[in-house]
Amino acid sequence: MSVDRDQVLRSAAALLTRKGSATMDEVAKAAGVSRATLHRHFAGRDALVRALEDLGLRECLAALDDARLDEGTAHDALRRLVGEIQPAAGLLAFLVTENALFEGESRHEGWARIDDRMTALFRRGQRDGEFRIDLTAVWLTEALYGLISAGAWAVLDGRVAANDFRHMIAELLIGGARRREEP
């Protein structure tokens, strides 16, 4: 009977990513609830986006924790991260795209911490000689966001199987598209 708040947010993210001008009515329909109920849970569009931020932030932090980024090789940590973050990929795609992460001129504070942890992973990989250094850690972080978003959309559109999400993203980011003699 009770509405699944997180599920509503996920539907909203999926819709808003593809149609940023969607109205509250459309969001409600997409989530399968009435506009009245949507308003009971989220005071307005701003509150809805805020809630999306919060949920995305929490899920990303949880994924970062579960991925144990400082254990093992940076390669393996990155693979774990992509796998752990997959459930939040849709939310992430929305948040990365939308200005939601920016307040004023600088990035959302909580988001900056996520950025930092990811960048730190790439830096560790570079220090340990696992990652090349001509591609900056900051760029690798941005690229990871971009690939996760692209992966989320590709899965939604049926262009990539959900089961391949982790492999496609992690292997492309780590090893690139070049064919190699030795694995």
Added chain:
Amino acid sequence: MSVDRDQVLRSAAALLTRKGSATMDEVAKAAGVSRATLHRHFAGRDALVRALEDLGLRECLAALDDARLDEGTAHDALRRLVGEIQPAAGLLAFLVTENALFEGESRHEGWARIDDRMTALFRRGQRDGEFRIDLTAVWLTEALYGLISAGAWAVLDGRVAANDFRHMIAELLIGGARRREEP
């Protein structure tokens, strides 16, 4: 005196990518023109998005032509493509993100042709043994879109230098982040 139509469209794309719910008034302000003038050039929001589609389509097709995708190695063709498409990266980021490319259920016809040409490049690279085959050509195409968008945003935010755009994207896509002994 006369308004630069393409410049208005580029400003609109940059704004709409980050704030999909922006109003015509905000678009006009961002482009540095009055709302009246914006309306004189684009009948309404739909017409504006249509014009964005057209411009993006034209620039991407031009980039594809100039990149001569079927000449030389697939690696080099990809590098040329990324370089040629950089001026259109902002537009592309908007079009990839927004539902603009979808009409009904299937992708915009003109866009499907661009997709095909890019995918064909990756397939050629796979046939010639340049690209690995465990990452599908369709995914590599999607990933290229994602990386171009991420690159456009990173440049806009000053996180990556404009001059590094081509290298960061092409090298990451081709070679990945892994450090190698032999180049």
Added chain:
DNA sequence: CCCGTATGAGACATTCCTGTCTCACGTGCG
């Protein structure tokens, strides 16, 4: 069983956006 709780449907006033119009101003050209 009955009551509390949460939802869906719809009405409503208000606010905001849109699309169009008019008028004044500045620029370029003949």
Added chain:
DNA sequence: CGCACGTGAGACAGGAATGTCTCATACGGG
């Protein structure tokens, strides 16, 4: 100079979206 053209600023009505409200209904616990 005088004219044509394009623009900025603002007013305006119409419409769409928002936010709030009421009422009926369905479910679930006590």
